[in-house]
Amino acid sequence: xxxxxxxxxxxxxxxxxxxxxxxxxxxxxxxxxxxxxxxxxxxxxxxxxxxxxxxxxxxxxxxxxxxxxxxxxxxxxxxxxxxxxxxxxxxxxxxxxxxxxxxxxxxxxxxxxxxxxxxxxxxxxxxxxxxxxxxxxxxxxxxxxxxxxxxxxxxxxxxxxxxxxxxxxxxxxxxxxxxxxxxxxxxxxxxxxxxxxxxxxxxxxxxxxxxxxxxxxxxxxxxxxxxxxxxxxxxxxxxxxxxxxxxxxxxxxxxxxxxxxxxxxxxxxxxxxxxxxxxxxxxxxxxxxxxxxxxxxxxxxxxxxxxxxxxxxxxxxxxx
Amino acid sequence: xxxxxxxxxxxxxxxxxxxxxxxxxxxxxxxxxxxxxxxxxxxxxxxxxxxxxxxxxxxxxxxxxxxxxxxxxxxxxxxxxxxxxxxxxxxxxxxxxxxxxxxxxxxxxxxxxxxxxxxxxxxxxxxxxxxxxxxxxxxxxxxxxxxxxxxxxxxxxxxxxxxxxxxxxxxxxxxxxxxxxxxxxxxxxxxxxxxxxxxxxxxxxxxxxxxxxxxxxxxxxxxxxxxxxxxxxxxxxxxxxxxxxxxxxxxxxxxxxxxxxxxxxxxxxxxxxxxxxxxxxxxxxxx
Numbered sequence: 001x002x003x004x005x006x007x008x009x010x011x012x013x014x015x016x017x018x019x020x021x022x023x024x025x026x027x028x029x030x031x032x033x034x035x036x037x038x039x040x041x042x043x044x045x046x047x048x049x050x051x052x053x054x055x056x057x058x059x060x061x062x063x064x065x066x067x068x069x070x071x072x073x074x075x076x077x078x079x080x081x082x083x084x085x086x087x088x089x090x091x092x093x094x095x096x097x098x099x100x101x102x103x104x105x106x107x108x109x110x111x112x113x114x115x116x117x118x119x120x121x122x123x124x125x126x127x128x129x130x131x132x133x134x135x136x137x138x139x140x141x142x143x144x145x146x147x148x149x150x151x152x153x154x155x156x157x158x159x160x161x162x163x164x165x166x167x168x169x170x171x172x173x174x175x176x177x178x179x180x181x182x183x184x185x186x187x188x189x190x191x192x193x194x195x196x197x198x199x200x201x202x203x204x205x206x207x208x209x210x211x212x213x214x215x216x217x218x219x220x221x222x223x224x225x226x227x228x229x230x231x232x233x234x235x236x237x238x239x240x241x242x243x244x245x246x247x248x249x250x251x252x253x254x255x256x257x258x259x260x261x262x263x264x265x266x267x268x269x270x271x272x273x274x275x276x277x278x279x280x281x282x283x284x285x286x287x288x289x290x291x292x293x294x295x296x297x298x299x300x301x302x303x304x305x306x307x308x309x310x311x312x313x314x315x316x317x318x319x320x
Numbered sequence: 321x322x323x324x325x326x327x328x329x330x331x332x333x334x335x336x337x338x339x340x341x342x343x344x345x346x347x348x349x350x351x352x353x354x355x356x357x358x359x360x361x362x363x364x365x366x367x368x369x370x371x372x373x374x375x376x377x378x379x380x381x382x383x384x385x386x387x388x389x390x391x392x393x394x395x396x397x398x399x400x401x402x403x404x405x406x407x408x409x410x411x412x413x414x415x416x417x418x419x420x421x422x423x424x425x426x427x428x429x430x431x432x433x434x435x436x437x438x439x440x441x442x443x444x445x446x447x448x449x450x451x452x453x454x455x456x457x458x459x460x461x462x463x464x465x466x467x468x469x470x471x472x473x474x475x476x477x478x479x480x481x482x483x484x485x486x487x488x489x490x491x492x493x494x495x496x497x498x499x500x501x502x503x504x505x506x507x508x509x510x511x512x513x514x515x516x517x518x519x520x521x522x523x524x525x526x527x528x529x530x531x532x533x534x535x536x537x538x539x540x541x542x543x544x545x546x547x548x549x550x551x552x553x554x555x556x557x558x559x560x561x562x563x564x565x566x567x568x569x570x571x572x573x574x575x576x577x578x579x580x581x582x583x584x585x586x587x588x589x590x591x592x593x594x595x596x597x598x599x600x601x602x603x604x605x606x607x
Contacts, residue, residue, distance in 0.1 A: 317435070
């Protein structure tokens, strides 16, 4: 994790994150093709953003991915689960081969993330809820006086959900400057383009009017992604929004920015063509079948028994 | 422990907690979906959240509750002002489906206490219990039923009236528990003894234990609730008895069936079919 530099992230840093982003895209495509289902194009629009968070901005411990001393990441656009799993693998939580068990019956790597997976705090997949979860993590960190940060990745289609703006108002009202939302604005929803497509100014105004420090960037320009993440850390008193203009299916010309590719895995032939277009990728060995399920899950902490309630026998009290 | 409220802290009295522990209280304003998901975030950091709002408004956060179950979250939700017994505000503020809603959440517990002592003790139980815990509270003032050291196990219920001559078991909670006690007094005065059960825990249920009580009254059962008939206390009890191999021999389910409107709480409880006289009628109907 590097401190913000007045001259921006170094060329070496940018190059390293770029390489990670490429791997995240490739693994997402491979995993969804192997599964025969999933959302590769939604993963590809977010690759640089997720790589920037995991491999530059976040303080992350792969041995204790849900640690209260580490930064937290919420994938509000839960259908991009493969890109999260790829990031967790590259970060060392489990081997890359495990990512290829996506959506299998016996794998903890479900179609949408759940806390059965290390590094996941809340199940997502029902869009619009992640920023609220992030706000809960952020106020929890504040109560603990912890310097940790929370990163939330949303899609653009999900910004139509009112709850996103409930969470935004809450976050700004409580000055949650330990909360950064990154919006992956890839223009295309499931069945057609989103309301605002690539009208980035519209999104900037929405977040800014809610009281967020807002930056608009090219979501595939790694240097810009890293600079925005660095800048977000310096903002005091306001949560931050990084509104990223992206391309759904970025990197594979057959699908990039094209309608009707939401939730469709690539055929084996398309996968090969895509990997080639991205510059080639590593071979992934078959998965040995070891589970990386997070178990047992936390239960509420114990506390001393409080004193018995004292009510006069003849009192009338509402249960509320 | 953290309390987060949907702008009703002065109705649900989470403000009492908030005044005592201001650093642990968050005003959620009128945004119930956010309220529930923020609670999920909080418990992921090891906090014990209690989110409160009017019970009826939790219905707009049902997807959030559903996702909280998938998240295996440990959260406590308190829905107040349940049923027609809230009175003048009318049906937009009355929860009549919340028991059904929360029963159908994986791993949930549904509590519906009838006095202040049980409410306090159950709140403590909820804080310890993993999963989604729902507490249904009421607006009207109710008499104290229990001594301060009473325990409220989960599953569990309290038999408040019992004799060797009980002809029918009557199960209620909240306002209907108190109406059932009035009904029992009226029936006793006319020579019919009935057993009265406070079903402070609607889920989970101990079907065998319930079957023992209903069995002792010849399989004759009346349930009463400030809730629609679908999916509430009565259906929960029926299912538990049947699953224990002991469906009731004769049964009446007393619940709200017509669309309520404004009125005094006592007026509404009577007009909408769940007061003592309706319970008396139901008992006679199964004798």
